[in-house]
Amino acid sequence: MSGNPFHLGLFLQGSSVQAWGEAWTGHIGTSWMVPDLFLDVARSLERACFDYILLEDSSYVGESYGNSREVYLHNGLAVPRQDPSVVATMMIAATSRIGIVPTFATFAYPPYLLARLMSTLDQVSSGRAGWNMVTGSSDFAARNFGLDGLPEHDMRYEMAEEYIDLVSKLWDSWEPGALVADSESGMLIDHTKVHQIDFDGRFYKSRGPLNSGPCPQGRPVIAQAGGSARGRAFAASNADTIVASTNGPEGMKAYRDDVRARMAASGRNPDNCKVLFLVSPIIAETKEDAQRVKERRAALNAAQVDRKLAFLGKITNIDFKQFDLDAPVGELKTNGHQQTLDEFKRKAGSKTLRQAITEHSGDGGSVPLIGSPDDIASQMAEAMQHAGGDGFLLSLPNLTRRTLAEIEDGLVPALQKRGLARRAYGHTQFRDNLLEF
Numbered sequence: 001m002s003g004n005p006f007h008l009g010l011f012l013q014g015s016s017v018q019a020w021g022e023a024w025t026g027h028i029g030t031s032w033m034v035p036d037l038f039l040d041v042a043r044s045l046e047r048a049c050f051d052y053i054l055l056e057d058s059s060y061v062g063e064s065y066g067n068s069r070e071v072y073l074h075n076g077l078a079v080p081r082q083d084p085s086v087v088a089t090m091m092i093a094a095t096s097r098i099g100i101v102p103t104f105a106t107f108a109y110p111p112y113l114l115a116r117l118m119s120t121l122d123q124v125s126s127g128r129a130g131w132n133m134v135t136g137s138s139d140f141a142a143r144n145f146g147l148d149g150l151p152e153h154d155m156r157y158e159m160a161e162e163y164i165d166l167v168s169k170l171w172d173s174w175e176p177g178a179l180v181a182d183s184e185s186g187m188l189i190d191h192t193k194v195h196q197i198d199f200d201g202r203f204y205k206s207r208g209p210l211n212s213g214p215c216p217q218g219r220p221v222i223a224q225a226g227g228s229a230r231g232r233a234f235a236a237s238n239a240d241t242i243v244a245s246t247n248g249p250e251g252m253k254a255y256r257d258d259v260r261a262r263m264a265a266s267g268r269n270p271d272n273c274k275v276l277f278l279v280s281p282i283i284a285e286t287k288e289d290a291q292r293v294k295e296r297r298a299a300l301n302a303a304q305v306d307r308k309l310a311f312l313g314k315i316t317n318i319d320f321k322q323f324d325l326d327a328p329v330g331e332l333k334t335n336g337h338q339q340t341l342d343e344f345k346r347k348a349g350s351k352t353l354r355q356a357i358t359e360h361s362g363d364g365g366s367v368p369l370i371g372s373p374d375d376i377a378s379q380m381a382e383a384m385q386h387a388g389g390d391g392f393l394l395s396l397p398n399l400t401r402r403t404l405a406e407i408e409d410g411l412v413p414a415l416q417k418r419g420l421a422r423r424a425y426g427h428t429q430f431r432d433n434l435l436e437f
Contacts, residue, residue, distance in 0.1 A: 005420055005437050006384050007274050007391030008050045008412075011243065012041065013078070013399070014057055015087035020076040024400040032080070035087050037401070042091040044404050045098060048412040049422045051274075051433055052099030053091065054132050054223060054243065054393065055084040058314075059108060060141040065310035066321040077311050085117060092125040099430035101130030101223050106156075106163045108136070108145055112206050115170035118220045119212045127216035127429035132223040133238070135160050137336035138317060153335055157230045162201045164222075164238050169197045171219045173209035221430050226259065227339020236262035236273070241434060243393055245278040245343060246366045252277050252387035274390040274434050277383075280397060281369035281376050283406040290370045301358050308357045316341045325354040365395060373406075377414035384420075 017032045019025050028037070045053060061079050062072035072079055084102035091100050102121075104114055114131075121129035135156035136142060139149035150156060178193035197208035225243040226235030235242050236259050246255045260270035282297075284290035301308060309320035317336040323329075329348040334341045348356035367383045369376045380392060396403050415421035426436045 003381050003385055003418070003420060004389075005422055006380075006389060007241075007276060007434065007437075008048070008415075008421060009241075009276050009391070009393040010041070010045055010050060010053045011278060011393045011395040012038070012053055012055050013395070013397070014081045015055055015084050016078060016081040017076045018399040019397070022398045022400065024398075024402040026400075029076075033082075035082075035090055037399075038087055038091055039094045040401060041399070041404060042095045042098060042100070044408045046095045048408045049425060050098055051391070052101050052130060052221075052223075052241070052430065054101040054130075055088055055103055056132070057081065057084045057103035057105075058138065058141060059105070060138055060144055062310065062314035063140060064313035064317055064319050065306070066319065071306060071310040072314065075307050075310075077307070078314065085121070088121065088129075089124065092121065092128065095128075096126075097128070097425045097428070097433075099128050099130050099221060099433070100125065101132050101221065103132040103134055105134045105136040105141070106160055107142055107147065107150065111163055111166045111204050112170060112208075112210070115167040115210055116212045118167075119171060119210060119215045122215040122217055122220050123213065125430075127431075129215075129217075130221035130223050130241075130430060132225075132243075133160070133164065134225070137315065139335075150335065153228065153338060154230045157234050159203045160234060161237075162203050166197075166199050166201065166204050166206055168219060169199055170206065170208055170210040171215055173197050174214040176214075178214065217429055217431050221434065225339065227337075227342065231339065232259055233262055235259065236268070237266050239273055240431060241274045241276060243278065244275050244366065245339065247343065247347065248367055249383045249386035252366055252383065256387055256389065272435065276391045276393040277366040277387070278395050279365040279367060279369050279380075279392050280395050281411065282364070283371075283373060283376060283403075283410055285372060287371040287375050290372070290375075294370055298358070305354055305357055308360070309353075312340070312344065312357065312360070316344075320353070320357075323353055326352050329353050329356050373410035373414035376411055377418055377420065380415070381418060381420055 017028055058078055061069050062077055063069045065071050088100045088102040118131050136150050142150045173195050175193035178190050180187045180190050194209050199206045221240045222238055223241045224235040224239035226232040244255050246252050256275045263270040282290045282293050284293055313320045315337045316334045318334055328350055344360055369379050412421055416423050425433055427433050
């Protein structure tokens, strides 16, 4: 099966220890401080012509499970975790085409600081920077920044609307052509094209102008994960690429159709925002080999129920230790990641908590991908053809140099052979590559 090319990205589970306790990790437990693995990831996926790498982030140590940090620290669950801006800068320096998208939460960065940081990253990357814009999901994180907690879910999005408006005005405070650099006249910057913004909103204020100069792309690429109805509306209005986690080709199509309809309603061209669906492929030489890998992972998940529930609890702010593992999941509410919890509850149905978390941890993302590179390329083509676009964001819970090679040297050539992945970048800047098809 062949078809139109689609976009590819990597969802990198934070700038921290990868695949702790897995095979083929080498000395990751002691070598993680120096980001050689992340630089290898960036170079490898640039050779594979991926659109971007998204660096997920959080700024706290989990303690939701049993009101204790033990399970998180003992198992290295999203800790230790380095500041993504530093690792992103090093990944940018090691590459020349791939987009690099660190995560920054709006509650943790004053708008001016964020606008300046992102404009700098866009400059030093020659137009390859993106920002994964999140509103935060944990009161523990908020307290690390001197807050009592996070606002309610929908209020966070109201604040985010004003936040993105402000940082956009700061990026626009330099008109095109403001940088003159005319050695004859001695003029570096045309002062008539740099403007004070005097933004005074309900939640934020800033005088401006931005002192770091203009972004090569005009503004960085904005990534957003809109799962709830309020989140989808926000993503449809502001995102250049959306991180989506749904269930099956039908769910993928319904999600994409909904977001595109929202974009059209807000006056945007739906083709200007690329929806990438999270997947976790299991790649082996044959389908039988891949099935054995899947079975081993399922057995491991079944033996690590506490660890899996602790991780889900970190994201959703729910203490799953208080529940009976062998009782139905029941009613759950969160002020954290609503999309994650909604997907978990929908898939759980009438299953017990033990069954639900075991299956949730090994479900492979939006659509299961398992087999040889050719098998998976065919499965991706079929799912994408049904959904209508735009691509996949690979999430690898066992990210090592070995699994990296499976992607670069196995899966991507199989996709390229079918005309489903680019063989070369068409442009030098990130947004232009996103809009190429």
